[in-house]
Amino acid sequence: MMLKRLVIATVAVMIATATQAEVLKLAVTTSFANSGLADVLLPQIKDDTGINVQLLIVGTGQALALGAAGDVDAVLVHSRASEENWLAAGNGTHRREIMYNDFVFVGPKNDPAGVRSADTAVDVLRSISNAEAPFVSRGDASGTHKMEQRLWEEAGLNPEREGWYRAVGQGMGAALNTAAGMNAYIMSDRASWLKFANKADLEMVFEGDPVLFNQYAYLPVNPEKHPHVKNDLAMQLEEWLVSDTGKALINGYTLNGERLFTFNAKVE
Amino acid sequence: MNDILLGLAQAAELIVTLNGDLVEITALSLSVSLTAAIIATIIGLPMGAWLAINRFPARRFVIALLNALMGLPPVVVGLIVYVLFSRSGPFGVLGLLFTPTVMVIAQVIIITPIVASVAHQAIRELWADYHDLLISLRASKAQRIGTLLWDGRRALMTASLAGFGRAIGEVGAIMIVGGNIDHATRVLTTAIALETGKGEFAMALALGFVLIGLAIVVNLSIHILSRTERSARW
Numbered sequence: 001m002m003l004k005r006l007v008i009a010t011v012a013v014m015i016a017t018a019t020q021a022e023v024l025k026l027a028v029t030t031s032f033a034n035s036g037l038a039d040v041l042l043p044q045i046k047d048d049t050g051i052n053v054q055l056l057i058v059g060t061g062q063a064l065a066l067g068a069a070g071d072v073d074a075v076l077v078h079s080r081a082s083e084e085n086w087l088a089a090g091n092g093t094h095r096r097e098i099m100y101n102d103f104v105f106v107g108p109k110n111d112p113a114g115v116r117s118a119d120t121a122v123d124v125l126r127s128i129s130n131a132e133a134p135f136v137s138r139g140d141a142s143g144t145h146k147m148e149q150r151l152w153e154e155a156g157l158n159p160e161r162e163g164w165y166r167a168v169g170q171g172m173g174a175a176l177n178t179a180a181g182m183n184a185y186i187m188s189d190r191a192s193w194l195k196f197a198n199k200a201d202l203e204m205v206f207e208g209d210p211v212l213f214n215q216y217a218y219l220p221v222n223p224e225k226h227p228h229v230k231n232d233l234a235m236q237l238e239e240w241l242v243s244d245t246g247k248a249l250i251n252g253y254t255l256n257g258e259r260l261f262t263f264n265a266k267v268e
Numbered sequence: 269m270n271d272i273l274l275g276l277a278q279a280a281e282l283i284v285t286l287n288g289d290l291v292e293i294t295a296l297s298l299s300v301s302l303t304a305a306i307i308a309t310i311i312g313l314p315m316g317a318w319l320a321i322n323r324f325p326a327r328r329f330v331i332a333l334l335n336a337l338m339g340l341p342p343v344v345v346g347l348i349v350y351v352l353f354s355r356s357g358p359f360g361v362l363g364l365l366f367t368p369t370v371m372v373i374a375q376v377i378i379i380t381p382i383v384a385s386v387a388h389q390a391i392r393e394l395w396a397d398y399h400d401l402l403i404s405l406r407a408s409k410a411q412r413i414g415t416l417l418w419d420g421r422r423a424l425m426t427a428s429l430a431g432f433g434r435a436i437g438e439v440g441a442i443m444i445v446g447g448n449i450d451h452a453t454r455v456l457t458t459a460i461a462l463e464t465g466k467g468e469f470a471m472a473l474a475l476g477f478v479l480i481g482l483a484i485v486v487n488l489s490i491h492i493l494s495r496t497e498r499s500a501r502w
Contacts, residue, residue: 025366025449034466054449056366057462070355071365173465180467198467226355228363 024233025072027056027063029143030171032076032216035101035191035260037253044249049236059142059171067091067219070226074234078216079143092219093231098241099250099261100215103147105206106176106193107133107185115185121209122155129157132164134184138175139167147214148187189214191260216261242267275473279481282474290475294482297436297455300368302486304375305432308383311376312431313424316387317413320395331388337381342374346441349374353445366447371455374441379431386430390423391416425494429487436483456482 032038033055042053056066060077067075068091076098077083083095105124107115113131118124128135138145152159159165168178172192179186180200188196193204218241220234240246242265250263282290319331351357353365353373364370394416402412417424439457446453448462456479463472 030465054366054447054452056447056449069357070360171465173467177464177467196467198469228355 022050022233023052023054024074024230024237025054025056026237027058027066027072027075027077029060029063029077030057030173031078031101031144031189031192031214033057034173034195035189035253036195036255037191037250037261040249040253041246044245045237045240048245049240051233051237053237059138059140060146061141064091067221070221070229072221073230074218074220074237076216076218077143078214079146080215080217082143082146083217083219087219090222090225092222094219096218096238096242096265098216098218098265099263100213101261102190102207102214103144103187103212104190104193104204105185106179106188106202107205108183109201109203111205113185115205118206121151121206121211124206125151125155125157128185129155129159129162132162134164134166134182135159136175136179136182136184136186137165137167138172139169140171142171143214144172144187144189147212151187151211190258191255194255194258194260215264241265271469271473274470276477278470278474279477283478290478292451293454293456293459294478296368296453297457297479298482298486300371300442300455301375301432301435301438304372304379304435305383305428307372307376308380308431308435309428312380312383312427313387313417314413315380316384316389316427317391317416319384319388320391321409321412321416334381334385334388338385340378340381341440342378342438343440343444345374345377346444349377349441349445365445366449366453368446368453371442371446371453374445375435375438378438378441379434382434383427383431386427387420387424390420390427394420394423421494425490429490432486433483436479436486 028038038055042055045051045053056063056072058066060079060082063072063075063077064082064086066072068086068089075092086092087095103121105115105121107113113127113133115124115127118127137148160167166178166182166184168175170178172188173196175186176188176192176196177198178184180198180202183201185205186202190207218238220231220238221229223229223231247263247265250261251259253260281287319327319334349370350365353359353362353370355363355365364373398412398416398419402415407415437457439461442453442455443458443461446455446458448454448458454462456475460472460475460479463469463475
């Protein structure tokens with residue numbers, strides 16, 4: 001009896017999920033979701049456009065892979081070079097810049113590598129390398145990881161085989177947990193760091209170098225490659241994101257009094 | 269230590285106030301894992317019984333394989349199911365990726381070998397007792413399997429519950445094929461992974477305690493409903 005009822009309930013859940021109208025699947029990066037901005041935007045999107053946006057929270061690498069396979073309708077990511085390769089392979093229709101936030105360096109309060117006195121992000125990495133201080137890397141081909149790799153390259157350093165360089169291969173939150181546990185340096189997006197609840201002995205040690213700006217772009221999946229994707233909904237969502245409502249909500253979102261994202265979409 | 273106490277307090281608060289999100293993800297956890305356990309039982313029990321009473325050349329190999337599959341890594345199963353059900357995969361046209369249905373499919377693959385292996389072990393022992401009787405009654409193969417399944421139901425329930433236990437605590441596969449989408453495919457284990465990622469250990473632990481409590485409640489109610497541990501043998 002009980003089993004029968006459960007089976008019926010399950011089937012009902014499945015049918016409900018399958019037939020829900022106006023559902024758009026959007027792959028986003030962990031940094032966007034962890035910032036809490038999604039919790040502000042999604043209800044308003046639903047009110048204004050009727051679109052129920054379902055978020056798949058993954059790294060930029062996986063987000064683009066989901067889009068290339070046609071498993072989501074659009075992606076919102078932050079790694080320009082990967083995005084352009086992805087577009088060149090015919091996976092999407094276009095790339096629209098929406099907003100940016102920035103990366104910061106987080107490390108032990110006593111700052112054993114002396115990062116606080118650095119002038120640029122590249123200097124920060126040189127100090128860490130010289131001091132051989134523990135450094136946690138995302139190591140997961142995410143946008144954050146790619147930015148970090150670019151900075152190491154600019155610094156002329158190749159730390160991947162060093163003992164103090166620990167690539168965890170996980171999301172921002174898990175990487176921050178690891179850094180907190182090892183009292184290590186780490187590069188994080190500002191939003192994830194501010195929202196992070198397990199700060200332990202870490203604090204922000206470097207910010208503000210323009211090279212650390214992090215551009216988010218919105219890319220709808222190409223309906224010519226995947227005819228089933230909901231391109232009309234994806235376009236509607238893009239219009240909303242670049243609208244005045246979207247702009248006001250993105251610019252108005254603060255955490256501990258700090259603005260996290262800056263709207264910079266060009267209105268055509 | 270403090271986190272554990274905070275987690276317990278938060279778990280109590282979530283349950284007492286019947287938190288809407290908690291009810292939703294708990295209900296989905298329960299329906300996905302119970303459905304998977306039922307399907308795995310329907311496949312696994314007859315498979316275990318059939319293996320126990322039949323003799324064929326590759327029998328030892330098949331049983332060893334089944335036992336080895338008990339250790340299938342969920343994340344690999346998740347990846348394979350993802351590739352099969354992705355829009356670019358062979359079953360992509362069904363559009364099942366990121367739905368509870370495909371989460372059930374992944375869990376069935378993970379737990380059927382467990383149910384079948386435990387069932388096989390239990391029935392093999394029962395078969396030794398029943399062999400002469402059933403042969404002398406000239407029972408057909410189907411009748412033999414039916415009798416063994418019925419008379420071994422107590423041990424077989426353990427097989428199903430072991431499968432259910434693996435399913436409800438599983439996170440690697442359903443994270444990949446379900447996607448942990450809020451209000452659609454988020455279950456207790458994926459929510460725990462999410463809260464851990466945010467560094468919200470108290471909340472993660474609270475959900476963990478709810479999960480453990482749920483597993484205990486399900487096991488207890490099935491034992492009570494099936495009236496085990498009452499008379500001498502059953």
